[in-house]
Amino acid sequence: MPDMRHGIERAREMRAWADRKGGFEATPDGFDRSDAHTLASLSDRWIEKMKMRAYSPRTAEHHVWIMRVFLAWAQGRGLSRPDEIDKPILEAFQRWLWAFRKDNGEPLAINSQRGRLISLQSFFAWLCRENILRANPAADLELPRRQPRSLPRALALAEVETILGVPDTSDPLGVRDRAMLETLYSTGLRRRELVNLDMTDIDRARGVVLVRKGKGGKDRMTPIGEIAMHWIERYLAECRPLLETNAAERALFISGYGERLNAGYVGNHVRRMFDRAKIGKNGSCHLLRHSCATHLMENGADIRTIQELLGHARLDSTQVYTAVSINLLRETHARCHPRGREKAAAAIAAVPAADGGAGVENAAAAPPAAE
Secondary structure, three states: OOOOHHHOHHHHHHHHHHHHOOOOOOOOOOOOOOOOOOHHHHHHHHHHHHHHOOOOHHHHHHHHHHHHHHHHHHHOOOOOOHHHOOHHHHHHHHHHHHHOEOOOOOEOOHHHHHHHHHHHHHHHHHHHHOOOOOOOOOOOOOOOOOOOOOOOOOOOHHHHHHHHOOOOOOOHHHHHHHHHHHHHHHHOOOHHHHHOOEHHHEEOOOOEEEEOOOHHHOOEEEEOOHHHHHHHHHHHHHHHHHHOOOOOOOEOOEOOOOOEOOHHHHHHHHHHHHHHHOOOOOOOHHHHHHHHHHHHHHOOOOHHHHHHHHOOOOHHHHOHHHHHOOHHHHHHHHHHOOOOHHHHHHHHHHOOOOOOOOHHHHHHHOOOOOO
């Protein structure tokens, strides 16, 4: 096997640098926890209660992130205790969310604003249930109207092939990246489901993948294609041993310093590969998931099968792909519409040529006769 170590060196240097600095621990947030009744201390208790009630780690992390945004906003205005928060103050936070602009100059999506405000409503409702507050100041907030779900985009098959060809497969990290991309497109996994895979979750004999603790905390089995399995087997045989630093690490996909990848890194990494593909479309892991479902639909898969593959709890989450998949609609239109493709030749032949053989083209372009 050729030497494939060159892509690992920078990752090992990063790990050594981090170890000298004390690791990759998060910077303290600096919020006031001087006693048990500050907003930050109570937020910590709320998150802990969620975990005790078996909420998923992802849900807890989501609320932690939202509370950090609110706590930073409140601390900047000298607010650190729940009894200092009333409805006008929360409405001011709501206006701040509406006016906020991301680094690229875009506003927060309306549904993202709703999500942050709903999280605050839940937090203050919990404070009332714990008898810390007598009334919920967030109860009567007028939330932004929920925006209709937009149709998911899908890549053309040629665009998928271009993206899959981006990783440098002479490098062990490149083989890993190719195996990840192939797995995402073949199975329609979410990025968090991908990074949660262990080596024992791949059943090579049956050609299936065990997805543990997917969205909603549910397990499922999903098939995986031959090409994706080929790249996983090559990665396991030739490349993962070079990346491995701890024999106890069971993760299927590991980083250059031998640890399980995290979902945020994978999302950003795949987005960079989209950029390198130069297909003129932005996207990341979810676009490969959408493309997997759309291509299955276009090739005759029924909607219930796709629902099982994607791990959707409700069929209406999957039905959006019937709107994206245009092939069947186009074929039905061509076959059944009086002006469809299959009847076009006969219709054109039946129209007598006028004014030197202009036919239907000139007839269509002519203005209607005056009534």
